[in-house]
Amino acid sequence: MTTASPAGYPATDRSTPTRSKERAAYDRATVHAILDQGYVCHLGFVRDGAPVVLPTLYARSGEVLYVHGSTGSRPLRGAADGGLAVCLTVTHLDGLVLAKSAFHHSINYRSVVVHGTAYQVVDPDERAAALDAIVDQAVPGRSADARRPNAKELAQTAVIRLDLHEVSAKLRSGGPNEEPEDLALPHWSGVVPVITSYGSPEPAEIPGQDVPLPDYLPPLPR
């Protein structure tokens, strides 16, 4: 079953959570914002009937996600063979939610889950653009300030694409839920924010080198 959603992605059976449905979102702005803040996803696929979940870098370019890897890696080889069913998940952790009751403990987070079939990118221009996008996803502006891949490196690198068709976001924010009868209990309740930030860039030790820190480092918090 697919529910029409004019402003966003259609809600399908598998993109509709079985619990906490009120936390789900399907609009493109919400989904894009969550995807654009990250650069590491967890990519799931099926191998010999069993699930495999691996962390990997990704980039969003319009309504497409790109993931790269060694041409010898399992999911990349699978995607070359007529497509690979995948689930790509991006999660940002925002806080620990401590309630009076153990039951209402939770986390504040923003996540996106993408279901679909991933295909290997064979067009050389699209592949080159995707590789730039993956570098720029983590450090915007960096791909223009690095040596581009040569033929040997390109031959070792495969890129897969996953179109944003069946996509949902899930978000929780705010303080703990409490049962009315718990409110007077003497346990602290509230939220402990979880903050992800960048430390001071650490230059590689290369003899005779004195390259100034580029303006794009550390990346701005997004």
Add this chain to the structure above:
Amino acid sequence: MTTASPAGYPATDRSTPTRSKERAAYDRATVHAILDQGYVCHLGFVRDGAPVVLPTLYARSGEVLYVHGSTGSRPLRGAADGGLAVCLTVTHLDGLVLAKSAFHHSINYRSVVVHGTAYQVVDPDERAAALDAIVDQAVPGRSADARRPNAKELAQTAVIRLDLHEVSAKLRSGGPNEEPEDLALPHWSGVVPVITSYGSPEPAEIPGQDVPLPDYLPPLPR
């Protein structure tokens, strides 16, 4: 094929990475340390032949991982029916690695991937201990300072267990790899640390309440 590994988990076909094998580790101390530093995993399972990857809380207790969820949720129902094939992955991001070449850009990280079959926990004592462990995994000491689940809450909560049998860690640290011919290029190279920390705890607004901040908040960096 299983390779004997006296000090750790056996390396099997699917727990051996196809690339960067030198980054893999199977010893229990390394695996436990990575698992113990986190509390959010990405749990993968297969539904109607397709992979699903969802972020969820977990706890480690000895050689067992516990995950909880609504009794109505898909993976939890699957685990009640004779076990559910899962892949549970925990990832810590430590840094962005910027090389002279786009090709050698990378991330520093520590991850653990667990393959296996998850089963629902039916023993009430094990289930209660697992729920405490999940709270304490994120905030050590918290389960003793919260109202315990009542019968109604327990009826809504399922717990699954996944034994640590087929487990591998993968780690990258240190500076960028460089091709010798790239060393003189005028691009900055090095590492930008990624730091996860806690902000000031934000108490819930509960009229008339003045519970002091407990000693275990914010949780100590581990």
